[in-house]
Amino acid sequence: MLTLYHAPYTRSSSIIQLLIELNALDRVDVRVVDVARQDGRGTADPANLHPEGKVPLLVHDGVMIRERGAIIQYLTELFPSELAPKPGDPTRGAYLGWLAYYGAVIEPVMITTLLGLDHPGLHANFRGKAEMSDALINALSDQPYLLGDRFTAVDLLVSSPFDWMPSFAPTDQVVQDWLARCTDRPAYRAMGSYDAGLMPAAKAG
Known part of the structure; x- marks a missing residue:
């Protein structure tokens, strides 16, 4: 059950x-x-x-x-x-990486930024908003979704926090277009x- x-x-x-x-x-x-x-x-x-x-x-x-x-x-x-790509799929590694990156980097960066916290240790461990933004921009620079041409569960997860904190989303057009695609789903x-x-x-x- x-x-x-x-x-x-x-x-x-x-x-x-x-x-x-x-x-x-x-x-x-x-x-x-x-x-x-x-x-x-x-x-x-x-x-x-x-x-x-x-x-x-x-x-x-x-x-x-x-x-x-x-x-x-x-x-x-x-x-x-x-x-979700199956084991053996060449995009499987990136899929698992994004699942981990969300909890290990994106949420900590968003929460510490929201709380106004700033310390070299935070940047050393979690990076900052600039690095997070660059990761998204680089991944989406030549493809519509994080893993390529199709929407996957990592797009669903990684785009989700920008629903409740849209001002934190990178303003780069490739990211904004990706967010629009992620929410334009039945x-x-x-x-x-x-x-x-x-x-x-x-x-x-």
Whole structure:
């Protein structure tokens, strides 16, 4: 049994979009839970099995999978599709690299910048906004998506934070065009409708 602990309009929304892209949303029990949000709304939900009270959390036959990069890799292997290159594919290395780069570099850089933190140790370990921007610009300079000509799960993940912090997105046109392509997808719009329909339930919870 697959169970996803989800709160609408949070990081777990990208997992909802992924499940829609994979035509697998109906194969997952989505449990809507409350979470403590940065604006002060919400609170830790005892119904949420995540040990830190966060989302997303995927539970498969009692086994917990945490962190979006890991959940995305798990789901794309469980439901094979064109969204993830298979082992042996020459783009597999870049695919795994972007999954790790998101959690190891992009989110730390965005959060530390948002908080106004600056220290040589941060740049040495995580790099900065300029390096992050260059990585995206270089990857997209001669191709429409991060791995080439087709949209994959890494495009979904790496583009997702710019939804809630668009001012942080690189202004270079190749990145802006890529972001527009990533959001101009039926699954992206379906995810928005799905979350909107869950809001009354989330408030009641």
